[in-house]
Amino acid sequence: MAEHAKRLGMEVSIAVSHAVQMARAEAIAAYPITPQTHIVEHLSSLVANGDLEAEFINVESEHSALSACVGTSAAGARTFTATSSQGLALMHEILFIASALRLPIVMAVANRALSGPLSIWNDHSDIMAARDIGWIQVFVENGQEAFDHTVMAFKMAENSQVLIPTMVNMDGFILTHVVEALEIPEQALIDRFLPPYVPRHQLDPKRPMTMGAFAMPEIYLEVKMKHQVTLMNSYDRILAIWEEWGRLTGRHYQPVERFRTEGAKILLLTMGCLGEVAAVAVEELREQGLPVGLLSLRLWRPFPFAALREAVNGAELVIVCDRALSLGGGAPPVLAEVRSAFYSLASRPAMLGYIIGLGGRDVSPEDFKEIVARAQKENPEAPSQEFFLYGVRG
Amino acid sequence: MLEIRFHGRGGQGAVTSVELLALAAINEGKFAQGFPSFGPERRGAPVLAFLRINDHHIRLRCKVAHPDVILILDPSLIRIQKPAMDLKAGGVIVLNSPKSISEVRREYGFKHTLAVVDANTIAREVLGVPITNTTMLGALIKATGVVAVESLEHPLKERFGPLAAKNLAACKAAYEKTQVEEARP
Amino acid sequence: MKPLEQTTWQEIELGGLLREPGSARAYKTGDWRSQHPVWTKSRCIRCGVCWTVCPEPAIIQEPGGYFDMDPDYCKGCGICARECVTGCITMVPEEE
Structure with a gap:
């Protein structure tokens, strides 16, 4: 156990929202959907109670949730969202845009079957339909990993050589809704591990620039190649970040x-x-x-x-x-x-x-x-x- | 590893019970899982909730199929769910009922170790409402010793705030009044 | 800026960013034109409707208050001629 860490029992969803809180997320936009709801519900309480200094943007759909996240991330804020199943499907077109714009958004996905027939229960059909969105995609096995990887996802996404949105997949219900034991590191450790996000570029009226310009056939391929190479090259950075976390917490992760x-x-x-x-x-x-x-x-x-x-x-x-x-x-x-x-x-x-x-x-x-x-x-x-x-x- | 299955109806607090017990066990340094039978929440519908307690990390992510202990919050469920059917041979049944142990054995044909308490009456007297989930934890602890009653104090405070004291009192009253009888092969 | 068709993937800005605002100016749409507007100044009341409706915008107001097209960007769409309140604009085919 890392020094000063606390061993606690809690629902895994709540552990994920604590990870987001301790990562000091600055903007959250999400729409509730089973079995992801507890994550964002708890985050909205944390924000409302003043326990997390962040903008919580209530939206009318997942399409809007991720669109808002694109905006807040482009403006330079550390941004989090969470969804599941139909919600991830409704985000679909924006998923590609977020990664193409290289915006380091972190998303928790409480994996759930896609309709139809309508099912609220767990499988991986939601993420497999979004396999090719150009995000970093990680899977976790227990509550501790859900906490750890949510924190690490920010550092991976925001690495100046990566800048790719990152998704933490956790099985809906059979993982998200279980109360179990996990270790919460002290805030100082997380602050040391995850310094504030310094965007390489951001929306700023004083320095106008174009984000999301269209691409002619002459250049689309080159833009995609850059994305592909960067995503593949993120591998070494991801491993280095996991290794650093391992040194700090004693919990080591492998691809x-x-x-x-x-x-x-x-x-x-x-x-x-x-x-x-x-x-x-x-x-x-x-x-x-x-x-x-x-x-x-x-x-x-x-x-x-x-x-x-x-x-x-x-x-x-x-x-x-x-x-x-x-x-x-x-x-x-x-x-x-x-x-x-x-x-x-x-x-x-x-x-x-x-x-x-x-x-x-x-x-x-x-x-x-x-x-x-x-x-x-x-x-x-x-x-x-x-x-x-x-x-x-x- | 000890596996416990709670039988209740939506709204009776079975899920809250397993969560409280899981937290109590974790606070004692053990490992635990508390989780509901996942699905849409419907008040009044029969529901299951599961609890696993172990000395090391628990790797299972499936339902409890062969419990060591079953806890029945609502005796009207016995006819519907036949909860004792897949109970382990040396298992324990913890039942909320105003009847005596011998009456219960006669009526339902239970052969396992049996713990019975009239939780409705205790809950009405102590809490003022017939919600028996925290009361029944006293009976469970009496029958199994799965955690110390005191270990529930902190989780109850976190969950119920000012109402925690009454819930703990109901739990302790049930602990005192629960009748336990060994298995009758 | 390097022409698009010569840019390699390594030279692409992060996220396809365009750091210089107003870069569309470099794209001269004037060569799309098959006709162009001609103003008859004697009938022009200098109301500015043509300037307002030009989608590009490729209409310039001259010092005397009269209007003319910007040959770099006018696509020859003819909206100005259609909307002109006095009918002083005529679309004239480009010379071969």
């Missing part, structure tokens, strides 16, 4: 987290808080003598190609567990990405895809054990299906 991967022939790969559930299954399977390990993808964008290849090293089979469906497609999003990371290599593991926990379907360690058992029965060179919808009836 691909490994659990019991030593000598593993079979690897489960998950993203989000089901990784911890899978870890319970992996421990039990190891006790039974099965060489199973677990990889948990923490960094989704920029995608950690090298780290993933290194982490998979030696395994014969990777079982990729997606939380979203690519309707009409051959592989769900995480499987497609992981496969593409290995396709060009001469030696690569076999891969099978299982879709789990859609629309809030409960996933227990027993389910992961069952997936491993079923995967072992498949011929990975010619699986019986392109991917498997685990648990579907009929």
Whole structure:
């Protein structure tokens, strides 16, 4: 435990709003949507009670929320928003604009299924529909990580060599609504870690400039290339920031987290808080003598190609567990990405895809054990299906 | 790890109960998770709330399928939810009922260890309202010793402010009056 | 400023910013023109309606209060001729 840190019990949503408070956000614009509501509800109380000196902008939709954030960030304010599911979908066009303008907005996404059918429960279909928005995208597994990564997201986004909006994905309800124990560092530590935001450029009537100019075909490609290169290059900065946080708090984070991967022939790969559930299954399977390990993808964008290849090293089979469906497609999003990371290599593991926990379907360690058992029965060179919808009836 | 499932109706405070207990356990240095059966909140509808308490970090993110303890805030739910069906063999049932333990056993066929208290009467007398969630925490603590009653004091203050004292008093009264009987195989 | 078609991705300003305000001035729209307005001064009452309605704006008021087009930016749209209250503006085809 870091010096002077406090161990407290609280709902994870509330922990996220404390992270935003302690990061001294200056502008917040958000629209409530389940299961994100508690985050912004608590932030609005903090602002109303004078516990956070920030502008809280009430808006009539998520489209407006993110538009307002574009404005406050462009004006040089440290800016936060949060949303979920349909809200993220309604933000869609502004998501691209925020990243193209290189505005370091931080957003918490309480991951929830997209309608229809209408579902308020957890999966990753919301973020997968917004995969290509040019933001840094991180996934967390528990309340402590939700707190830590919300604080770190500001530092990542605002790094003068990065300046890319950053999204912290946390599973709705099964993570956001749980009261659990976590460690809150003292304010001085966070202030040391995260100095005030100094914008490289900002809206200023005294120094007029154009933000969001249109681009002719002659220049659009170059602008996109710059964005792509900057996003990929942000990787090293992100790692350096995580390392600094690790030194301060003792909590170390990796783009691909490994659990019991030593000598593993079979690897489960998950993203989000089901990784911890899978870890319970992996421990039990190891006790039974099965060489199973677990990889948990923490960094989704920029995608950690090298780290993933290194982490998979030696395994014969990777079982990729997606939380979203690519309707009409051959592989769900995480499987497609992981496969593409290995396709060009001469030696690569076999891969099978299982879709789990859609629309809030409960996933227990027993389910992961069952997936491993079923995967072992498949011929990975010619699986019986392109991917498997685990648990579907009929 | 101890897993507890609360059975109540929307508005009876089952979720508040698990949150308070989780906070009490965390304040004692333990690890805990308190969470509702997620979904739209509907007053009167049967709801579940879950509590896990452990000596180290809890990695599960699923519902409690086979609880060690079930707590029933509203006995009218027994016929609807059959809450004891997936209770572990050595499990404990904590029930709010004005009936005696033997009457309860006869009526519902419960074989597990049973703790019964008339929380409605206590809540009406101490709190002035028949809201039994904090009262029933006393019965749970009596039956399981999951946390010390004193550990609830701080979370209750945080949650209820000036009303915390009455809630703690109701909890303590239930602790005193709860009847516990070992399992009857 | 370097012509767009020669700019590399490394030279793109952060976020596609344009640091110089009014950079559209560098873009001479006058070569879009296939016709241009001509004022008959004897009928012009110097009301300024043409100046007001020009979308570009590419109409200049001269020292005597009469108006003329700015050849760098006039696209030849003809709105001025249509809106002129005395009908003193005629659109004349550009010479080949």
